[in-house]
Amino acid sequence: MDLGIDKKVALVLGAGGGLGSAIAEALAQEGTVVVGGGIRDESLLRTAERLKGARGRFVPLLWDLGEQELIEEKFAWIEKNVGPVDILVNNTGGPPPSEARNVAAATWRGHFESMALSVFKITDRALPHMIGRKWGRIITSTSSGVVVPIPNLGISNTLRAALVSWSKTLAREVAPHGITSNIILPGRIATQRIRALDEARAKREGRSVDAVIAQSVETIPMNRYGDPTEYGDAAAFLASERASYITGTVVRVDGGYIPSI
Numbered sequence: 001m002d003l004g005i006d007k008k009v010a011l012v013l014g015a016g017g018g019l020g021s022a023i024a025e026a027l028a029q030e031g032t033v034v035v036g037g038g039i040r041d042e043s044l045l046r047t048a049e050r051l052k053g054a055r056g057r058f059v060p061l062l063w064d065l066g067e068q069e070l071i072e073e074k075f076a077w078i079e080k081n082v083g084p085v086d087i088l089v090n091n092t093g094g095p096p097p098s099e100a101r102n103v104a105a106a107t108w109r110g111h112f113e114s115m116a117l118s119v120f121k122i123t124d125r126a127l128p129h130m131i132g133r134k135w136g137r138i139i140t141s142t143s144s145g146v147v148v149p150i151p152n153l154g155i156s157n158t159l160r161a162a163l164v165s166w167s168k169t170l171a172r173e174v175a176p177h178g179i180t181s182n183i184i185l186p187g188r189i190a191t192q193r194i195r196a197l198d199e200a201r202a203k204r205e206g207r208s209v210d211a212v213i214a215q216s217v218e219t220i221p222m223n224r225y226g227d228p229t230e231y232g233d234a235a236a237f238l239a240s241e242r243a244s245y246i247t248g249t250v251v252r253v254d255g256g257y258i259p260s261i
Contacts, residue, residue, distance in 0.1 A: 003237065005032050005236075005240055006031035007056075009084060009085050009086050010088070010089065011035045011087070011089065012035070012036050013038075014141075015036030016046070017046075017191075018192055018228065019189065019193075020038070020141075023232045024051070025232055026232030026235060027087070029236075030055065031055040032087065033082055034058050035059045035085075037063035038061075044061075066113060066114040084133075086129075086137070088126045088138050089235065089239070090119040090138070094156050096155075097152045099152065099154050100157070100158065115163075116162050119140065130177065131179070137179070137180055138180065138182070139183075139235055140163050140181075141186070142163055142164060142185045145157040146183075148259065152201075153197075164183050167248075168248050171248030178244075180243065182247060182250070183251065184251045186253055186254065187258060188216055198212045221255060221256035224255070230253060234253045
């Protein structure tokens with residue numbers, strides 16, 4: 001299937017590793033020019049090295065989403081050196097494990113700035129070009145915790161749920177302009193983030209990491225963790241011309257892990 005995004009320009013945030021890197025790879029394989037934003041130069045360079053043989057092109061761009069005053073500068077650089085953004089993939093780092101209670105106001109504020117407000121402002125900056133061309137794709141990666149809150153991830157569950165409501169509201173506003181806005185969320189995908197959460201749980205419960213993983217796998221109907229490439233492929237489809245009538249929705253890539261409808 002031709003996804004119809006050859007030579008489109010995509011901005012993928014958090015492209016240095018994990019799910020963001022997988023999404024960047026899937027888009028680049030479709031011929032998309034991918035600007036990969038990330039906080040660590042070495043991680044972005046590893047992604048760039050891996051994508052050297054792709055149909056498209058990967059352009060690394062150092063970007064700390066907590067520095068919102070740099071948004072205009074980053075977009076100006078992208079537009080000058082690559083072109084206006086047609087596809088925006090909002091993918092932010094996850095906060096550390098925490099309960100929902102007794103979180104300091106400064107902690108809430110800091111994570112809201114980097115996980116939510118940055119997404120709102122970056123999307124606002126990308127939209128005028130999409131509206132002008134009557135075509136655009138906004139994909140926001142969240143977490144299974146927005147459907148079934150995950151214990152000990154109070155900050156993540158709360159702030160990522162806000163992104164879902166924002167994306168749904170935005171979808172109705174931009175649909176007349178040929179722009180889609182969707183949420184994609186992972187179940188247990190084998191990334192460093194999931195490994196870190198499994199290790200934290202093992203330490204908290206006094207068990208081995210292998211035991212924690214085995215218990216997690218038992219809850220997944222497909223009896224395994226997902227591969228990051230499977231997540232990237234789903235995101236690439238949502239970014240495609242073929243997905244032009246899919247908007248305002250939440251797509252789960254979870255192997256049947258989430259038990260609710």
